[in-house]
Amino acid sequence: xxxxxxxxxxxxxxxxxxxxxxxxxxxxxxxEVVLVLSNKSEAEGLKFAQEKNIKTAxxxxxxxxxxxxxxxxxxxxxxxxxxxxICLAGFMRLLSPWFVQRWFDKLIxxxxxxxxxxxxxxxVGDAIKAGAKKSGCTVHFVREEMDxxxxxxxxxxxxxxxxxxxxxxxxILKEEHRIYSEALKIICGRxx
Ligand code: GRF
Numbered sequence: 001x002x003x004x005x006x007x008x009x010x011x012x013x014x015x016x017x018x019x020x021x022x023x024x025x026x027x028x029x030x031x032e033v034v035l036v037l038s039n040k041s042e043a044e045g046l047k048f049a050q051e052k053n054i055k056t057a058x059x060x061x062x063x064x065x066x067x068x069x070x071x072x073x074x075x076x077x078x079x080x081x082x083x084x085x086i087c088l089a090g091f092m093r094l095l096s097p098w099f100v101q102r103w104f105d106k107l108i109x110x111x112x113x114x115x116x117x118x119x120x121x122x123x124v125g126d127a128i129k130a131g132a133k134k135s136g137c138t139v140h141f142v143r144e145e146m147d148x149x150x151x152x153x154x155x156x157x158x159x160x161x162x163x164x165x166x167x168x169x170x171x172i173l174k175e176e177h178r179i180y181s182e183a184l185k186i187i188c189g190r191x192x
Contacts, residue, residue, distance in 0.1 A: 001027075001028070004084050006034065008035070010043055010045040014046075015090075018045070019176075019181060020087060021052060030188035035083055037057040038059075038091075039058075039074075068098050071098060072098075075102055084106060088108065088142065100143060108183065109139070110176050113137070114136045114137075115138040116147075117135075118135065119148075120147065133159055137175050155179045
């Protein structure tokens with residue numbers, strides 16, 4: 001079976017990346033991870049990828065004059081790896097319009113809310129503050145505007161009155177790990 005080559009961009013823990021790597025171990029799964037790239041050398045996820053013998057790269061955003069220069073270097077590394085699809089998984093850099101266009105419809109992200117609700121960096125905290133009764137997570141194609149773009153999959157979770165940010169984040173993360181690889185499977189199916 002044809003396996004679509006995937007690059008995963010992280011900045012930290014990388015638990016979504018790990019879930020995708022695990023899903024890819026299944027011989028019936030239509031993707032393989034060919035690169036894990038981070039803008040932070042100390043990202044925990046890099047160690048995991050190295051242990052699994054997955055190619056890793058570190059591109060330090062502080063070494064580049066502009067956002068686009070950084071993005072061009074990241075793109076070069078991705079091209080070198082042969083990846084056809086990019087998954088953002090806790091990658092804490094806003095990507096330039098140039099990068100979004102270069103990888104248009106090949107670039108996906110996971111966000112911890114039911115978009116378009118609770119966009120932004122503290123989606124879980126914002127759901128709690130708003131007194132929402134449910135939230136969840138969304139896998140979507142990346143567009144220039146942050147946390148926008150066509151939705152591929154969503155999963156909903158109930159918010160109990162006793163839930164604090166930590167509890168809700170854990171409930172959502174469990175669903176993230178499930179739907180990110182599901183969404184990837186859908187995309188690979190469309191690519192053929
Ligand atoms: C996740 O909550 C994801 O929704 C958000 O960043 C977090 C990354 O977590 N975009 P991890 O690094 O995958 O563990």
